[in-house]
Amino acid sequence: AQKVTQAQTEISVVEKEDVTLDCVYETRDTTYYLFWYKQPPSGELVFLIRRNSFDEQNEISGRYSWNFQKSTSSFNFTITASQVVDSAVYFCALSDYGGYNKLIFGAGTRLAVHP
């Protein structure tokens, strides 16, 4: 069965601190996708990144970076120099590859960045 675990329920940091959000997944598929979405207080889910299972390159986008390690089934997300606007719930998700791409979401990590 597919499963996504985000063990950190809530994280609180002070502005400019770096913060890493953990994501561990389980799947029997050999090919799959991993995603991160941000849900600010407004409620709309914002797509951040999609990673194919056969592409283990880490990715950096501005203050965001992602570390995908297939050996440990982890897809962690780091925000460097956090800002108050980063305060949101972050969801990690897993989907199949080539099918309907149904998303299996983790429970989410609520990040609070304080000034």
Add this chain to the structure above:
Amino acid sequence: GAVVSQHPSWVICKSGTSVKIECRSLDFQATTMFWYRQFPKQSLMLMATSNEGSKATYEQGVEKDKFLINHASLTLSTLTVTSAHPEDSSFYICSARSGLSDTQYFGPGTRLTVL
């Protein structure tokens, strides 16, 4: 690009009435649309997957006669909550993906309150 809208953004109705929620892909053709439900401080739960022109596929435990889904065109899907009860109060979110992409883009959500 990849904008999804939902209407209404919030609705309050009396118990026993039906409510229709619209989900539109504004700048792409959505071959597949998904409907999720999210309770406060919880993750998203997939309710159903719909493909244009065919019947929706419901997740286990979701009553298809209560949550009617219609995907009449490549840009519009509707969710009708029939005979709504207070326990149906929730945040309903749709997402859409095109046949060219394996990424789901989410609408802003609809907050339903049943009195």
